[in-house]
Amino acid sequence: MPKISAVEHVEEAAERTQDLIGASNWNAAIQHCCEVCPPKSKEAHIRALAGGVFGSVLQAVPSDQIADVIAALDTPQKTLVMKYTYKAMGSSEECAKLLKWHGALMADSGRGIICRALADRKI
Amino acid sequence: MAQTLKTYLTAIRATLDAALCLRNFASQMVERHNKPEVEARLNKELLLQPLVVARNETEKTLIEGSINSLRVSICIKQSDQMDEFLVDRFSRFLAQRAEEFVILRRTACKGYDISFLITNFHVETMKRDELIEFIMHFMAEVNSEISIMKLAVNARARVVANTFLKEFV
Numbered sequence: 001m002p003k004i005s006a007v008e009h010v011e012e013a014a015e016r017t018q019d020l021i022g023a024s025n026w027n028a029a030i031q032h033c034c035e036v037c038p039p040k041s042k043e044a045h046i047r048a049l050a051g052g053v054f055g056s057v058l059q060a061v062p063s064d065q066i067a068d069v070i071a072a073l074d075t076p077q078k079t080l081v082m083k084y085t086y087k088a089m090g091s092s093e094e095c096a097k098l099l100k101w102h103g104a105l106m107a108d109s110g111r112g113i114i115c116r117a118l119a120d121r122k123i
Numbered sequence: 124m125a126q127t128l129k130t131y132l133t134a135i136r137a138t139l140d141a142a143l144c145l146r147n148f149a150s151q152m153v154e155r156h157n158k159p160e161v162e163a164r165l166n167k168e169l170l171l172q173p174l175v176v177a178r179n180e181t182e183k184t185l186i187e188g189s190i191n192s193l194r195v196s197i198c199i200k201q202s203d204q205m206d207e208f209l210v211d212r213f214s215r216f217l218a219q220r221a222e223e224f225v226i227l228r229r230t231a232c233k234g235y236d237i238s239f240l241i242t243n244f245h246v247e248t249m250k251r252d253e254l255i256e257f258i259m260h261f262m263a264e265v266n267s268e269i270s271i272m273k274l275a276v277n278a279r280a281r282v283v284a285n286t287f288l289k290e291f292v
Contacts, residue, residue, distance in 0.1 A: 083172075086172075086174045086175060086176070089175050089176060089177040089183070090175035090177065090183075092177065092180075093179060093180045094179060095131075095177045095178055095179060096127050096130075096178075098177075099127060099130040099131055099134055099176075099178070100130065102130075102134045102137075102176075103130055103133065103134065106134075106137055111137060111140060111141050114137060114138055114140075114141035114142075115141045115144075117172065117174065118141060118142055118171040118172055118174065118188055119171065119172070120172060121167075121170075121171075121172050123172065
């Protein structure tokens with residue numbers, strides 16, 4: 001079986017995520033992103049690509065669905081969502097939705113989730 | 124708009140609360156030295172992931188943590204050239220008096236308007252919650268300060284223009 005490069009892996013994940021977003025399957029889209037990210041690569045542009053994919057999912061989820069999506073995640077997935085929320089805020093023009101994600105994750109998991117986001121330097 | 128400001132400030136407060144867990148840690152590279160690791164950046168294992176909390180492209184806060192120090196860099200909202208000039212003047216005024224503020228950095232980090240540096244020694248001598256409250260109060264009030272300055276500049280300019288042009292009437 002031919003090896004797929006990290007870029008192709010992320011691009012495939014982006015396509016699959018877009019399909020799930022198009023079908024309004026928010027839970028599946030977030031969980032698919034959690035499986036794919038962070039990519040097993042040290043290259044900055046691949047990590048940025050993965051961050052963009054995750055950011056697009058976070059922006060796509062409607063505000064009233066955020067709490068329900070978070071409730072369906074387990075603790076490591078919630079931590080990953082928080083890490084990518086911070087990453088997306090660094091590169092997004094509109095951050096109102098991302099701030100809602102931040103507030104909802106904080107309300108669900110407390111301050112510890114921010115400590116875990118601070119401690120991970122792989123994202 | 125006020126709602127996003129509130130969520131923005133809440134997110135920053137929570138992040139500062141989590142990141143401002145500092146302890147004394149002597150330099151691993153230089154004997155008998157104690158440097159803020161967020162500034163020295165000599166050992167990667169002592170640094171935390173830098174986090175950005177943003178309201179939009181122009182208003183954001185960068186929070187860089189480490190084992191013994193924390194750096195908070197703030198980008199203040201600037202909607203036109205007058206705002207840019209006023210923010211520049213205001214931040215220079217504050218930064219030149221950085222010693223009086225204790226936790227203020229003399230120069231802001233690249234891409235930001237003003238930076239704070241908090242070390243474990245500051246946290247030992249000052250109350251941690253009050254430090255966070257100080258930064259939050261600064262962020263909440265700085266936009267209104269800039270607006271007041273802008274109104275004052277426009278008012279003075281109007282008076283000057285009226286007085287000058289009266290001579291030609």
